[in-house]
Amino acid sequence: EQVPAAVLEHLERLALVDFRDAEGVQRLREAVRFAERLHEVDTEGVEPMDSVLEDRCLYLREDDVTEGNCTKELLKNAREKIEEYFVAPPGNIPLPKLEERETFEQQS
Amino acid sequence: MTISFSRKDTEPMETARAAACHARGGTVPAGQSGLASWLPVVGLEIHAQISSNSKLFSGSQVQFAAPPNSLVSFFDASLPGTLPVLNRRCVEAAVMTGLALNCSINKKSLFDRKHYFYADLPAGYQITQKRVPIAVNGSLSYSLCIDNKMSRMVTKTVRIKQIQLEQDSGKSLHDDTRSQTLVDLNRAGVGLMEVVMEPDMCCGEEAAAAVRELQLILQTLGSSKAIMAEGQLRVDANVSVHHPGEPYGVRTEVKNINSVRFLAKAIDYEIQRQIEELENGGTILNETRAFDSKLGCTISMRDKEGKQDYRFMPEPNLPPLILYDAKSLPANRNHQQVVNIDWIRERLPDLPSVKRAKLVELYGILPEHSFTLLNEDGLAEYFENVIKHTQMKPKKVIGWVLKELLSYLKEHALAVKDSPVSSFLLADLLNLLERKEISSSAAKQVFEELWKGEGKTPLEIVKEKHLELLRDQEELEQICQAVIDRQEDEVMAIKAGNQKVLNKLIGLVQRATRGRSNPVLVKQILEKKLQSE
Numbered sequence: 001e002q003v004p005a006a007v008l009e010h011l012e013r014l015a016l017v018d019f020r021d022a023e024g025v026q027r028l029r030e031a032v033r034f035a036e037r038l039h040e041v042d043t044e045g046v047e048p049m050d051s052v053l054e055d056r057c058l059y060l061r062e063d064d065v066t067e068g069n070c071t072k073e074l075l076k077n078a079r080e081k082i083e084e085y086f087v088a089p090p091g092n093i094p095l096p097k098l099e100e101r102e103t104f105e106q107q108s
Numbered sequence: 109m110t111i112s113f114s115r116k117d118t119e120p121m122e123t124a125r126a127a128a129c130h131a132r133g134g135t136v137p138a139g140q141s142g143l144a145s146w147l148p149v150v151g152l153e154i155h156a157q158i159s160s161n162s163k164l165f166s167g168s169q170v171q172f173a174a175p176p177n178s179l180v181s182f183f184d185a186s187l188p189g190t191l192p193v194l195n196r197r198c199v200e201a202a203v204m205t206g207l208a209l210n211c212s213i214n215k216k217s218l219f220d221r222k223h224y225f226y227a228d229l230p231a232g233y234q235i236t237q238k239r240v241p242i243a244v245n246g247s248l249s250y251s252l253c254i255d256n257k258m259s260r261m262v263t264k265t266v267r268i269k270q271i272q273l274e275q276d277s278g279k280s281l282h283d284d285t286r287s288q289t290l291v292d293l294n295r296a297g298v299g300l301m302e303v304v305m306e307p308d309m310c311c312g313e314e315a316a317a318a319v320r321e322l323q324l325i326l327q328t329l330g331s332s333k334a335i336m337a338e339g340q341l342r343v344d345a346n347v348s349v350h351h352p353g354e355p356y357g358v359r360t361e362v363k364n365i366n367s368v369r370f371l372a373k374a375i376d377y378e379i380q381r382q383i384e385e386l387e388n389g390g391t392i393l394n395e396t397r398a399f400d401s402k403l404g405c406t407i408s409m410r411d412k413e414g415k416q417d418y419r420f421m422p423e424p425n426l427p428p429l430i431l432y433d434a435k436s437l438p439a440n441r442n443h444q445q446v447v448n449i450d451w452i453r454e455r456l457p458d459l460p461s462v463k464r465a466k467l468v469e470l471y472g473i474l475p476e477h478s479f480t481l482l483n484e485d486g487l488a489e490y491f492e493n494v495i496k497h498t499q500m501k502p503k504k505v506i507g508w509v510l511k512e513l514l515s516y517l518k519e520h521a522l523a524v525k526d527s528p529v530s531s532f533l534l535a536d537l538l539n540l541l542e543r544k545e546i547s548s549s550a551a552k553q554v555f556e557e558l559w560k561g562e563g564k565t566p567l568e569i570v571k572e573k574h575l576e577l578l579r580d581q582e583e584l585e586q587i588c589q590a591v592i593d594r595q596e597d598e599v600m601a602i603k604a605g606n607q608k609v610l611n612k613l614i615g616l617v618q619r620a621t622r623g624r625s626n627p628v629l630v631k632q633i634l635e636k637k638l639q640s641e
Binding site for chain 1: 160161167168176177181182183184198199218223225227280283287288289292293417419422423424425426428429430441445447
């Protein structure tokens with residue numbers, strides 16, 4: 001079925017994912033349909049598995065300082081920097097509302 | 109640096125409100141227009157930075173005030189291909205804290221991702237424990253004075269909903285003039301314990317007392333240094349009001365509180381603001397508000413982005429955290445990989461409440477004294493050291509420590525460890541007093557002199573200023589006689605039956621001897637002389 005435009009907008013805003021065009025939305029629809037097949041299995045009384053690592057041992061590290069001190073290397077990734085600080089915009093720039101954006105619906 | 113939550117700091121207004129708050133069972137009477145009283149509800153979310161050498165999931169150092177981005181590993185900067193590795197010390201800190209707060213420790217707890225975008229959160233999500241945190245269902249007991257003189261203390265309890273391990277974010281420095289934010293990731297990934305309290309409190313004073321006690325507990329355990337001024341303890345308050353018997357009102361979240369004192373102020377302001385708003389027919393929005401310490405009010409931080417959807421999901425890179433106890437210890441595991449809850453419980457230090465009870469029992473001091481002793485860093489040790497080196501009874505020593513020493517320290521804004529009068533010096537001074545070599549007022553003069561820190565001993569000061577109690581009975585009798593001879597009116601009054609005037613004569617003798625006479629002895633001599641006249 002159709003994914004409502006409001007849901008699309010919500011997803012794009014939350015995940016900053018750009019569905020871009022009808023093909024992108026179609027791929028989303030197919031992914032949802034694929035995942036919905038899980039409902040065919042009766043999971044009554046079964047504890048959900050949330051990680052394939054569930055029977056692995058969580059490794060505990062000793063509290064030693066073994067990393068860090070690589071400011072120069074890290075800052076190589078920065079488009080802008082000031083005195084070893086990363087520079088970012090003053091706050092989150094909210095995604096423009098659906099009406100203000102060029103979306104696939106407007107394009108098609 | 110010493111944190112103090114001294115009774116003197118709290119304004120009389122706040123204490124009066126708190127006293128009234130407790131007397132009425134927590135309600136606030138209606139304002140001008142209202143008919144029914146209001147019940148404020150306060151819940152706290154506290155983030156305590158774990159005291160550890162390295163971060164929660166990486167080996168970068170944890171340190172306050174270091175060059176920007178120098179304590180950051182590739183994982184902390186969220187570079188691709190990096191994975192979290194859990195720090196054992198952080199787990200132990202959380203278990204200790206959970207045990208100290210009477211929690212059930214979950215032998216199996218899980219990690220989750222909480223997603224939101226912000227420049228100081230490079231991964232775009234925070235690793236936290238949403239579904240199954242490490243500790244649940246505990247309690248914190250704290251004490252409150254319900255009158256101004258600190259003589260009536262009442263014990264209250266707040267339930268702890270849970271304690272969870274999570275990552276701290278980096279720091280954003282807002283540069284409004286250049287319309288940009290500078291980001292320092294040194295703090296990104298530092299381990300935090302989030303302590304969630306149930307909304308069992310009713311006013312700022314209760315919240316402040318609870319936080320103060322939690323701070324002391326964390327510092328005693330060593331699991332967090334919990335210094336609010338260094339951001340090691342951050343408190344957010346959830347505040348709402350409702351009429352008794354009705355459902356809870358809409359709550360607001362108050363942030364940006366930098367001290368225990370401001371916590372009380374912020375909460376009380378917000379309670380008042382909500383009451384006034386509702387009594388004027390307005391509504392309360394479920395929003396986040398920032399406390400402005402200069403203006404003493406809360407300001408809306410209304411989010412342009414609307415309500416956040418954090419899209420919680422299990423952290424796929426971390427298996428469940430399994431903790432053991434004596435019964436469930438695995439046989440073949442390397443013990444460095446095993447956290448044993450019972451082992452940790454056996455090694456918990458005495459918590460503040462236990463320390464206080466011991467001080468009261470051992471030394472016969474009042475409960476409120478024990479609170480003050482523990483409230484100042486190092487004061488309890490100072491007190492015990494004085495006791496060790498003096499013959500004076502603890503009940504008298506406590507007066508000197510809490511009145512003279514503490515007031516001088518406060519006046520000069522000094523910590524106990526920086527006191528110019530060491531516990532040994534004070535003990536020496538108190539011994540002189542106890543052996544009746546000087547009077548109490550002379551002792552105070554000596555203390556003032558000792559405070560100058562010129563390296564003189566109490567005995568040297570006494571000799572220098574001739575403060576010894578007059579031992580010469582004859583000299584004392586002469587002075588008394590002189591006073592009697594001069595004060596004819598007073599003598600007549602005493603003989604007529606007005607005994608109170610005798611105190612005036614005693615005072616005059618004290619003055620004549622510059623505080624070097626024993627008032628009890630003086631009284632005896634005067635009485636004897638007056639009788640025989």
